[in-house]
Amino acid sequence: xxxxxxxxxxxxTLRRRAEIVADMRIIVPGEGVVxxxxxxxxxxxxxxTAYRQLxxxxxxxxxVAQVSRVLKYCNxxxxxxxxxxxxxxxxxxxxxxxxxxxxxxxxxxxxLAIDYPNRVVVAQPGVTNLGITxxxxxxxxxxxxxxxxxxxxSIGGNVAENSxxxxxxxxxxxxxxxxxxxxxxxxxxxxxxxxxxxxxxxxDLLGVMTGSEGLLGVVTEVTVRILKKPETARxxxxxxxxxxxxxxxxxxxxxxxxxxxxxxxxxxPAIHAAEDFVHAGYPLDVEALLIVxxxxxxxxxxxxxxxxxxxxxRNGSTTCRISQSEQERLSFWAGRKAAFPAVGxxxxxxxxxxxxxxxxxxxxxxxxxxxLSQKYGLGVAxxxxxxxxxxxxxxxxDANVPGELxxxxxxxxxxxxxxxxxxxxxxxxxxxxxxxRDLMPEMFNQIDLDQQMRVxxxxxxxxxxxxxxxxxxxxxxxxxxxxxVHRGQVxxxxxxxx
Amino acid sequence: MTTFAPSSSAEILSTVxxxxxxxxxxEILGHGSKRDIGRPLQTEHxxxxxxxxxxxxxxxxxxxxxxxxxxxxxxxxxxxxxxxxQFAFEPMDYGPLLGGxxxxxxxxxxxGGVLASNLSGPRRLKAGAARDHILxxxxxxxxxxxxxxxxxxxxxxxxxxxxxxxxxxxxxxAVLTDVxxxxxxxxxxxVTLAIRGLLDDAAFAAMALALGSxxxxxxxxxxxxxxxxxxxxxxxxxxAATLLRVEGFGPSVVYxxxxxxxxxxxxxxxxxxxxxxxxxxxxxxxxxxxxxxxxTRPVWRVSMAPSEAHHMVMALRMQAAVDAFYDWQGGLxxxxxxxxxxxxELLRGLIRKYGGGHATLVRAAAPHRAALPVFEPxxxxxxxxxxRLKAEFDPKNILNPGRMG
Numbered sequence: 001x002x003x004x005x006x007x008x009x010x011x012x013t014l015r016r017r018a019e020i021v022a023d024m025r026i027i028v029p030g031e032g033v034v035x036x037x038x039x040x041x042x043x044x045x046x047x048x049t050a051y052r053q054l055x056x057x058x059x060x061x062x063x064v065a066q067v068s069r070v071l072k073y074c075n076x077x078x079x080x081x082x083x084x085x086x087x088x089x090x091x092x093x094x095x096x097x098x099x100x101x102x103x104x105x106x107x108x109x110x111x112l113a114i115d116y117p118n119r120v121v122v123a124q125p126g127v128t129n130l131g132i133t134x135x136x137x138x139x140x141x142x143x144x145x146x147x148x149x150x151x152x153x154s155i156g157g158n159v160a161e162n163s164x165x166x167x168x169x170x171x172x173x174x175x176x177x178x179x180x181x182x183x184x185x186x187x188x189x190x191x192x193x194x195x196x197x198x199x200x201x202x203x204d205l206l207g208v209m210t211g212s213e214g215l216l217g218v219v220t221e222v223t224v225r226i227l228k229k230p231e232t233a234r235x236x237x238x239x240x241x242x243x244x245x246x247x248x249x250x251x252x253x254x255x256x257x258x259x260x261x262x263x264x265x266x267x268x269p270a271i272h273a274a275e276d277f278v279h280a281g282y283p284l285d286v287e288a289l290l291i292v293x294x295x296x297x298x299x300x301x302x303x304x305x306x307x308x309x310x311x312x313x314r315n316g317s318t319t320c321r322i323s324q325s326e327q328e329r330l331s332f333w334a335g336r337k338a339a340f341p342a343v344g345x346x347x348x349x350x351x352x353x354x355x356x357x358x359x360x361x362x363x364x365x366x367x368x369x370x371x372l373s374q375k376y377g378l379g380v381a382x383x384x385x386x387x388x389x390x391x392x393x394x395x396x397x398d399a400n401v402p403g404e405l406x407x408x409x410x411x412x413x414x415x416x417x418x419x420x421x422x423x424x425x426x427x428x429x430x431x432x433x434x435x436x437r438d439l440m441p442e443m444f445n446q447i448d449l450d451q452q453m454r455v456x457x458x459x460x461x462x463x464x465x466x467x468x469x470x471x472x473x474x475x476x477x478x479x480x481x482x483x484x485v486h487r488g489q490v491x492x493x494x495x496x497x498x
Numbered sequence: 499m500t501t502f503a504p505s506s507s508a509e510i511l512s513t514v515x516x517x518x519x520x521x522x523x524x525e526i527l528g529h530g531s532k533r534d535i536g537r538p539l540q541t542e543h544x545x546x547x548x549x550x551x552x553x554x555x556x557x558x559x560x561x562x563x564x565x566x567x568x569x570x571x572x573x574x575x576x577x578x579x580x581x582x583x584q585f586a587f588e589p590m591d592y593g594p595l596l597g598g599x600x601x602x603x604x605x606x607x608x609x610g611g612v613l614a615s616n617l618s619g620p621r622r623l624k625a626g627a628a629r630d631h632i633l634x635x636x637x638x639x640x641x642x643x644x645x646x647x648x649x650x651x652x653x654x655x656x657x658x659x660x661x662x663x664x665x666x667x668x669x670x671x672a673v674l675t676d677v678x679x680x681x682x683x684x685x686x687x688x689v690t691l692a693i694r695g696l697l698d699d700a701a702f703a704a705m706a707l708a709l710g711s712x713x714x715x716x717x718x719x720x721x722x723x724x725x726x727x728x729x730x731x732x733x734x735x736x737x738a739a740t741l742l743r744v745e746g747f748g749p750s751v752v753y754x755x756x757x758x759x760x761x762x763x764x765x766x767x768x769x770x771x772x773x774x775x776x777x778x779x780x781x782x783x784x785x786x787x788x789x790x791x792x793x794t795r796p797v798w799r800v801s802m803a804p805s806e807a808h809h810m811v812m813a814l815r816m817q818a819a820v821d822a823f824y825d826w827q828g829g830l831x832x833x834x835x836x837x838x839x840x841x842x843e844l845l846r847g848l849i850r851k852y853g854g855g856h857a858t859l860v861r862a863a864a865p866h867r868a869a870l871p872v873f874e875p876x877x878x879x880x881x882x883x884x885x886r887l888k889a890e891f892d893p894k895n896i897l898n899p900g901r902m903g
Contacts, residue, residue, distance in 0.1 A: 115803075116710060117710070117804070117805045118805050120803075169652065172626065172630065173653065176626055185883070189883075191879050191880050191883060192880070193880075195854055198826060199616065199856075200666075201856035201874040202874070202884050202902070203663060203667055203888075204665045204666055205880075205883070205884070207629055211655045228711060251559040251560075254561060257582060257686065297714075297757075299749050300747055300749065303747055304747070356653045358650065358651060359559075359560055360557070385653065388651070388652040389560075389651050389653065390651075423649070424649070425649045425651055425654045427656050428654060428655065444657060447643050448647065448657075449657075450643075451645040452647075452657050452660065455887065455890060458886035458889075483641055483893060495513060496503045496504075498500070498501040
């Protein structure tokens with residue numbers, strides 16, 4: 001991936017940079033256009049910091065009309081555009097291009113409506129994920145999807161990435177909690193999908209937009225469902241001598257009809273790193289540690305705690321603590337939530353992966369990872385959204401050692417190939433971006449990819465919006481549109497006809 | 499007029515390739531249980547998927563089920579019930595409304611049809627629709643190409659979500675051959691709390707209060723006076739019933755019903771309806787049983803913001819004779835016109851006036867369906883985008899042409 005090929009910069013656009021910057025200043029007056037290299041430095045990468053690139057110019061619009069005019073201007077002049085929210089993407093989705101306008105949506109930071117009777121909030125895309133919850137929590141409501149970057153990540157970015165979090169299994173992903181959006185197409189047209197009502201009319205474009213990684217349109221407004229906070233939450237901290245037993249416990253909990261609010265697993269290296277860092281009181285003599293959180297009315301939580309405890313013992317747990325107070329519940333989570341920085345303490349750098357696997361394949365995938373770890377000579381620690389099979393291996397490496405980044409990336413690619421091999425997918429919640437772009441053929445054949453690119457053609461026929469992301473090789477829409485039919489050559493004598 | 503009835507994906511692929519090469523349209527059919535929804539098709543050929551059947555993967559502990567697109571919904575629901583699981587989105591059965599029998603001898607729809615029409619039921623309020631539970635599809639586009647999207651795991655953001663795009667596309671983009679759904683545990687217990695005698699606006703207020711509490715109400719419907727007698731064989735009398743369904747583990751259901759009683763004690767007389775009686779009510783609401791009179795007078799399915807829907811209905815009543823009842827906290831309105839005129843323009847104008855949403859003419863005589871847009875017309879930019887998308891999947895317009903027109 002270090003040899004990542006991005007679309008060749010357009011010489012004509014680079015040559016006309018001064019003129020484009022001047023035109024942007026007309027469309028977005030005031031402080032909304034940044035073109036000095038030192039000021040653009042803050043935007044040169046997102047959460048995937050191994051990749052950096054200064055954009056052509058940074059534009060921070062304030063109104064939908066400005067977004068529309070910027071996109072229309074660029075569309076007419078064949079100028080590329082990279083949209084950006086808060087820049088927390090872990091897959092390089094907001095990585096700038098040398099010849100592209102970086103369209104930063106951070107000034108769209110207002111909550112437009114809070115509607116408790118219909119339980120929706122209408123927000124501009126630059127509002128942070130946590131900002132929505134903050135706006136409604138005094139009435140006891142919250143917005144359910146909670147990616148770990150929720151303090152910083154924007155709701156518009158959440159739509160682009162279909163962000164998840166630890167509560168997905170019970171409460172769904174972004175796609176299941178967004179009711180409507182307003183967006184601007186690359187040609188400047190403003191389109192509204194859905195709203196405060198359920199189900200979009202016509203094709204489910206809202207479903208396609210969610211998780212489209214900024215390649216189809218620029219979101220300018222989002223309507224989300226808010227939920228009443230559960231009355232109470234309690235957690236169990238359960239240790240197992242093997243990951244197989246931990247995995248079986250997860251399967252049995254779900255088999256018993258229990259869908260926990262959160263269910264997280266950590267392996268030995270992750271447990272030790274976290275315990276050394278935050279002293280959460282994690283057992284150090286186990287191979288797998290499971291946090292099971294149950295939320296709802298107290299009587300329900302108490303009932304389910306008893307069931308889960310029994311299931312854990314049946315599966316050979318060697319330790320099982322049940323939170324007796326809110327403070328204790330938070331202490332169970334403290335280690336898990338600090339897992340990434342904790343790993344950062346034991347290794348100069350780490351590389352976070354994001355595959356999803358069928359849960360039952362966990363032991364096989366962990367074993368495969370141990371083999372790969374030996375092959376590459378790099379350590380790996382695992383945190384796992386056990387409920388939904390989303391695995392976050394953290395590969396430990398040192399960027400200052402020549403070749404180690406490449407090794408870490410190859411190791412990561414092998415892990416993702418393993419995920420696909422066992423029936424899983426390349427990315428559960430971080431997105432394809434540039435990071436996993438070239439691995440897409442591991443999961444999709446050319447026909448699959450072509451059909452996805454044809455969707456892109458319906459939205460952005462000139463491939464100007466966020467090119468170089470998601471698809472390993474962009475094919476021209478005219479070429480994709482050609483049909484190769486062989487008249488009369490298809491025979492099917494065996495198909496019954498009436 | 500030929501009906502092709504393939505039993506493998508390869509045969510479907512070759513049929514569609516042939517139709518594309520001949521540029522001859524196909525009607526895509528499962529059981530035909532929803533054939534009378536949408537603009538009537540006039541295609542020379544039919545592609546019947548009802549022989550493409552079978553469960554290809556079911557792992558209850560992984561909460562995942564895959565089946566060939568023509569597999570009967572009844573059969574799949576029976577399999578899930580055996581394992582204490584369900585499709586949480588509660589797909590409705592259009593049979594009673596469109597003149598068939600409930601279940602229709604197992605011919606009440608295929609799993610491919612469930613996705614193609616994005617079915618859901620009363621639990622949609624909490625659990626989402628088919629589109630929220632689809633994990634992956636395999637399909638043949640109108641280009642005559644077999645493609646796949648998604649996978650078998652819940653958390654997946656690899657590439658565009660073409661599986662969701664199939665939801666509610668009514669067979670106009672691609673022919674589904676395989677679908678993979680998330681399945682969930684069925685609730686151990688269910689109890690419905692009924693508030694009797696409320697007018698529409700008071701009913702909305704009560705439902706909003708209940709949904710805004712932590713009682714985790716999974717369904718909320720309002721059956722106005724007289725309509726209430728048309729569910730569960732009429733055994734719940736005819737005065738208006740505002741219904742709140744609570745599902746889950748026994749002790750939790752008892753507790754939450756008690757909490758709702760405290761919350762709504764002053765709203766009106768309360769009744770508790772448990773177990774099979776509760777299930778029967780929600781099944782009848784799901785299937786629009788109050789308007790299943792064997793006739794063909796127009797029935798609309800309208801989705802709006804819950805707080806606005808009953809105002810729209812009030813305004814509509816001033817100008818047209820109509821019966822109405824509400825699901826989804828009041829946001830789903832089922833409307834039965836008492837005259838033969840669907841009053842499409844009047845209704846859609848009022849929906850726009852009251853905050854927007856959409857109306858689908860789910861039952862009407864064929865001439866009305868041919869003359870009127872059955873599905874909500876879209877604003878020009880959105881309509882153009884949808885048309886471009888259709889062309890990218892089906893450039894020769896051979897799959898259910900005009901059905902969503």
